[in-house]
Structures are given as C-alpha cells and as structure tokens.
Amino acid sequence: MSAYADQLTADLLRPLLKTSWRFWFLAVLLTGVVSLGIGAFAYQVWNGIGVWGLNWPVFWAFDITNFVFWIGISHAGTLISAILRLVNAEWRRPVTRCAEVITVFALMIGAMFPIVHLGRPWLFFWLMPYPTERQIWPNFRSPLVWDFFAISTYLTGSSLFLYLPTIPDFALVRDKTTGFRRRVYSVLALGWTGTTKQWHRLESAMQIMAIAIVPVAVSVHTIVSYDFSMAPVPMWHSTIFGPYFVAGAIFSGIAALIIAMAALRKFLHLEKYLHPVHFENLGKLLLMMSLLWGYFVFGERMTTWYGNDVSEMTVFWQTQRLSYAPLYWTMVIVNFVVPVLILSFKKTRTIAGCVVASFGVVVGMWLERFLIIVPALSHKSLAYSWGHYTPRAPEILLLVATFGAMVLFYVLFSKVVPIISIWEMKIGQHPQLAHEHKSADEKATMWRTEP
Amino acid sequence: MTAIYGLFDKPDAAQRAYTGLKRAGVQTRDITVVSAEPFEAFEFSHRDHSMILFRLALVGGIVGFLAAVALVRGTELAWPLVTGGMPIVAWWPNLVIIFEMTMLGAIVTTVISLLVAAKLPQFGRTLYDPAVSDGKILVGAPTASDAVREALTQSGAVTIKTIDL
Numbered sequence: 001m002s003a004y005a006d007q008l009t010a011d012l013l014r015p016l017l018k019t020s021w022r023f024w025f026l027a028v029l030l031t032g033v034v035s036l037g038i039g040a041f042a043y044q045v046w047n048g049i050g051v052w053g054l055n056w057p058v059f060w061a062f063d064i065t066n067f068v069f070w071i072g073i074s075h076a077g078t079l080i081s082a083i084l085r086l087v088n089a090e091w092r093r094p095v096t097r098c099a100e101v102i103t104v105f106a107l108m109i110g111a112m113f114p115i116v117h118l119g120r121p122w123l124f125f126w127l128m129p130y131p132t133e134r135q136i137w138p139n140f141r142s143p144l145v146w147d148f149f150a151i152s153t154y155l156t157g158s159s160l161f162l163y164l165p166t167i168p169d170f171a172l173v174r175d176k177t178t179g180f181r182r183r184v185y186s187v188l189a190l191g192w193t194g195t196t197k198q199w200h201r202l203e204s205a206m207q208i209m210a211i212a213i214v215p216v217a218v219s220v221h222t223i224v225s226y227d228f229s230m231a232p233v234p235m236w237h238s239t240i241f242g243p244y245f246v247a248g249a250i251f252s253g254i255a256a257l258i259i260a261m262a263a264l265r266k267f268l269h270l271e272k273y274l275h276p277v278h279f280e281n282l283g284k285l286l287l288m289m290s291l292l293w294g295y296f297v298f299g300e301r302m303t304t305w306y307g308n309d310v311s312e313m314t315v316f317w318q319t320q321r322l323s324y325a326p327l328y329w330t331m332v333i334v335n336f337v338v339p340v341l342i343l344s345f346k347k348t349r350t351i352a353g354c355v356v357a358s359f360g361v362v363v364g365m366w367l368e369r370f371l372i373i374v375p376a377l378s379h380k381s382l383a384y385s386w387g388h389y390t391p392r393a394p395e396i397l398l399l400v401a402t403f404g405a406m407v408l409f410y411v412l413f414s415k416v417v418p419i420i421s422i423w424e425m426k427i428g429q430h431p432q433l434a435h436e437h438k439s440a441d442e443k444a445t446m447w448r449t450e451p
Numbered sequence: 452m453t454a455i456y457g458l459f460d461k462p463d464a465a466q467r468a469y470t471g472l473k474r475a476g477v478q479t480r481d482i483t484v485v486s487a488e489p490f491e492a493f494e495f496s497h498r499d500h501s502m503i504l505f506r507l508a509l510v511g512g513i514v515g516f517l518a519a520v521a522l523v524r525g526t527e528l529a530w531p532l533v534t535g536g537m538p539i540v541a542w543w544p545n546l547v548i549i550f551e552m553t554m555l556g557a558i559v560t561t562v563i564s565l566l567v568a569a570k571l572p573q574f575g576r577t578l579y580d581p582a583v584s585d586g587k588i589l590v591g592a593p594t595a596s597d598a599v600r601e602a603l604t605q606s607g608a609v610t611i612k613t614i615d616l
Contacts, residue, residue, distance in 0.1 A: 005586050044567070129526065137529070153555045153558070155560065175584035190566075191573035194486050198570075199486075199496070208557070308580065
C-alpha cells in the first residue's frame with residue numbers, strides 16, 4: 001500500500017477504532033436533549049395536541065415548520081452528491097458521504113413531524129395504500145398522501161445511495177477488526193471482495209442512482225410546497241412555490257453541509273482531507289443559492305404587492321411592517337445580506353466565514369418556513385377569522401430535540417462508518433498513478449497498448 | 452477445487468500477471484482480479500463491462516409506472532369519492548404518485564440487479580485474501596498448474612497461495 005493510502009486508511013478508521021471520553025460526553029449530552037423531546041412528545045400524546053400553542057385559526061405552526069425545514073435540510077446530501085458524481089467533480093470525493101448522511105437523518109427527522117402532528121399518531125399507517133376490510137383507501141388527490149409517497153421514495157433512494165458506496169469500506173473495516181465488530185461489518189459488507197465485476201456493477205448502479213435521485217429530490221420539495229400552494233390561502237396559492245421551495249431546500253442543505261464538514265474537520269482531525277478549497281467551493285455555491293433565494297423572495301413579494309389583493313396584502317403587511325416584521329427582516333439579513341457580504345469576497349470566504357454564513361442561513365431558513373405558514377393562517381381572509389399563535393414548551397422542546405437528534409445521529413454514524421469514502425479517495429490518486437506509469441516507460445502494461 | 456492466487460503490490464505487476472495467465476492458457480473469464488479500489492487505467496479492469504443494470508433499471512421503472520397506474524386508478528374506481536370537484540380518476544394529482552412509484556421501481560430494481568450481478572451477499576469460501584484491504588491486488592486462477600504458478604511468480608507476486616474452494 002502506498003504511504004498515502006496507508007495514512008488515509010489509518011486516519012479514517014481512527015474514529016471507528018478509538019473512542020475518547022469526548023465522544024461519550026457528547027453522546028450522553030445529546031441523548032439527554034433528545035430525551036427531552038421524547039418526553040415532550042409523550043406528554044403531548046398523553047394529554048392531546050391541545051398542549052401545544054395551536055389554536056383556531058392556526059393549526060399548523062412549529063410542527064409543520066420543522067417538517068418543511070428538515071426536509072429542506074435533507075436536500076444537501078443526496079442531491080448535491082448526485083450532481084457532483086454526475087459531473088465527475090474531483091473535489092467531491094471527501095464531501096459526498098458527509099452530505100449523503102445528512103439527507104438520510106434529516107429526512108427521518110422531517111418525516112416524523114406529519115406523524116407527530118396527526119394528533120393521533122398511532123393511526124399514521126392510514127396513509128399507507130393497503131386494502132383494509134373497511135375498503136377505505138388513501139385519497140390520492142390529497143397532498144398529504146403525495147408527501148407519503150415522495151418522502152418514502154426519497155428516503156429509500158437516499159438510504160440506498162448512502163449504503164451502496166459504503167459496502168467496499170465496510171469490507172475494509174471487516175478486514176481490520178476482530179471479534180464482534182468483525183462479524184457486524186462482515187454482515188454489512190455482504191461478503192464484498194472487490195472483483196472487477198463487482199466494481200463495475202457498483203459504479204453502474206451508482207450512476208443510475210445518481211440519475212434517478214436528482215428528479216426525485218426536486219419532486220420531494222416541490223410536493224412539500226404543494227401542501228401549501230394547493231390551498232386557497234393568501235400568499236400560499238402561488239405557482240412560484242415549487243421552485244422557491246426547492247431552491248430554499250438546497251440553500252439550507254448546503255449550509256448544513258458546511259457546518260457538518262467544519263465540525264468533522266475540527267473534531268475528527270480531518271484537515272488533510274477536508275481542505276479550505278472544499279469550503280470555498282461550497283461557499284460559492286451557498287452564495288449563488290443566497291442570490292437565487294433573494295430573487296425568489298423578491299419575485300414573490302413583488303407579484304403580491306403589485307396585485308394588491310386585499311387578503312394577500314393583509315398577510316403581506318403582517319410580515320413587512322406589523323407583528324411578524326422583526327422575524328421577517330431577521331430572515332432577510334441572515335439569509336441574504338450576511339451571506340452575500342461574507343461570501344462575495346475571497347478574503348472572507350474562509351472556513352470560519354462559510355460557517356458563520358451557514359449558521360445564519362440555517363436560522364434564516366427555519367424562520368422562512370415559519371413565516372410562510374403562521375402569518376398566512378393567522379390572518380386569513382376575513383378579519384373575524386384572525387388569531388395569534390404563541391409556541392408553548394412542548395413544541396419548543398421538540399424543535400430543540402430535533403437539532404440534538406441530528407447531531408447525535410451524525411456523531412453515532414461517524415463512529416461506526418468511515419465518514420469519508422476511503423476507496424473513492426484512493427481513486428482520486430489514480431490519475432497521478434497512471435502518469436507515473438507513463439513516465440516510467442511501462443506503457444506496455446497499460447490496457448491501451450496491450451496487443 | 453484448488454485455486455491459486457498471487458498478491459501484488461502494484462497494479463502494473465497485477466497487469467503483468469493477468470497477461471501472463473492468459474499466455475499460460477487460462478481463459479479470461481477464469482482469471483480473478485480482486486482489489487480494494489477499481490483500477491480503470493489497466494486492462495484487467497476492463498472486463499465485465501455491461502449495460503444490463505441500465506436496462507433492468509428501465510424495466511423496473513416501467514413496472515413501477517404500471518403498478519402506480521393500476522393502484523391509483525383501481526383505488527379511485529373502487530372507492531369513487533368526489534373530492535374538491537375533481538373527477539373520480541384525476542390524472543393531474545395521480546401523476547405525482549405515478550412519478551414517485553416509477554422512480555422507486557427503477558431505484559429498487561437497480562439495487563436488486565446490483566446484488567444479483569455482483570453475487571452479493573456471499574458468505575461462503577471465495578477467492579479472497581484480507582491482504583487486499585492493505586492495498587495488495589489479488590490475481591488468481593481456478594487451477595494451480597505449474598504454468599499458472601510460473602506466470603504469477605514471474606510477474607512479481609509478493610505472495611503466492613493456494614485455496615480450496
């Protein structure tokens with residue numbers, strides 16, 4: 001094995017084979033945060049959904065905000081990874097798995113919220129298309145059922161997209177471990193050996209998955225936007241919502257990816273593999289999405305303002321000047337002003353700069369989801385149906401717990417799976433290898449000149 | 452059956468062994484090359500190319516499409532509930548379900564095809580050596596004849612082993 005490959009394997013397997021007290025401390029702390037959320041959910045199930053701040057006319061608030069937000073975050077991974085794979089971007093190699101993991105866990109968290117929000121969550125299986133003895137089937141004309149199909153497809157596809165390229169790495173870990181761990185990794189590796197046929201089939205499968213997953217990812221957030229735009233609610237019933245939601249999802253997803261990569265780089269000492277150039281490239285992408293997001297917001301607001309429909313303008317002014325204005329302008333600052341100021345200049349487009357901008361975007365995108373949902377419901381059409389919404393402890397705890405769960409899942413995953421694809425990193429060295437061969441005049445061994 | 456294999460440090464040595472085995476009369480399909488990463492620049496890596504997974508993905512997509520059409524249309528006709536003034540079989544919303552199930556069909560078929568084509572999972576005895584995970588490249592043949600052993604030795608194998616399969 002070359003010195004580079006040796007070092008690479010050692011560095012990327014270190015988190016799996018050695019456990020520091022910091023890991024246990026973090027795991028216990030995060031488990032505590034998640035337990036708070038589970039407790040809040042149990043309290044809600046026991047007492048009914050009335051323990052939330054929801055009340056007529058606002059029946060969607062934190063729960064659906066969290067749903068849309070986390071589904072958006074999930075767009076970081078698989079979509080970005082698939083696009084980078086398809087265009088064969090060399091710099092993708094250390095990034096793809098970090099990103100794909102975000103997708104799977106964010107989807108799991110996001111998909112939980114429609115169930116949490118059902119009030120009687122134990123009946124969630126009514127969404128599934130199965131013939132019951134009462135002959136009641138899901139209504140395929142309902143956006144809630146579309147969500148079920150879209151998220152199920154995306155979660156299945158993303159999980160497989162994450163799992164397939166980890167099989168060779170599981171085989172590597174299998175060969176480097178003993179005892180119980182070896183048995184577990186043997187099962188996960190499925191008996192992978194690495195024959196030329198297996199490599200070809202794996203690469204073909206990854207190509208097909210990358211091609212298939214991109215439209216699925218786009219469809220998922222479009223369908224999430226349909227939860228709103230199919231309803232005749234002021235400022236919801238808009239044709240722009242599909243692409244607006246997709247752009248916002250990719251925007252928040254890239255921000256989450258930058259934060260995750262910076263944390264991995266710092267805590268797992270991956271400075272040799274996650275270089276400043278990776279952050280700079282993602283920073284440029286974040287800048288582009290920030291500008292695109294600003295364009296969509298301008299388009300949406302301008303159209304509403306120019307149309308001057310009374311019910312739409314009521315909601316419009318709530319966010320521009322009235323009770324939701326502080327949240328709205330905070331959103332504009334952290335989603336647009338701050339990222340553009342930081343990421344436009346090479347001098348500030350550093351790792352720290354990208355992370356600061358990304359934290360702002362994550363907060364801003366959660367606010368954006370909240371501001372789409374609550375002002376429209378609380379000031380819908382006629383004044384007699386107006387109301388207010390104030391969150392209570394259970395939904396705040398649930399929100400906090402989702403962030404805890406995301407970090408906990410990520411920490412646990414990076415403890416059992418190499419967070420950077422080892423075999424893909426090794427392939428990254430091959431152009432150099434081929435060049436070395438030519439310069440050593442060993443062309444006779446190359447396939448191109450084989451008689 | 453006693454198979455034989457050599458372990459090589461470098462891909463060019465593995466390529467020499469591959470060429471040597473062919474000259475020793477071993478059929479291309481009988482030569483096994485195992486590595487911890489694919490080596491696209493070498494001839495031994497250019498066997499076994501196939502478009503079968505792409506074709507099967509297409510078939511999977513078509514099956515998903517047909518299943519979705521049957522599901523939505525069959526359900527709506529079996530339970531003719533008027534919703535929002537839409538027709539009983541409402542194709543616009545149905546397209547959402549049909550699209551998702553088409554893609555799901557293609558994705559799941561791809562994974563199943565991969566497992567079948569790559570012969571996974573396999574937990575029996577096979578031509579493999581854990582040294583592959585240390586960067587060695589395994590080149591092997593199903594019969595341990597003298598000519599095969601000679602070809603592996605002359606190509607610069609660091610280790611030559613036999614294995615009962």
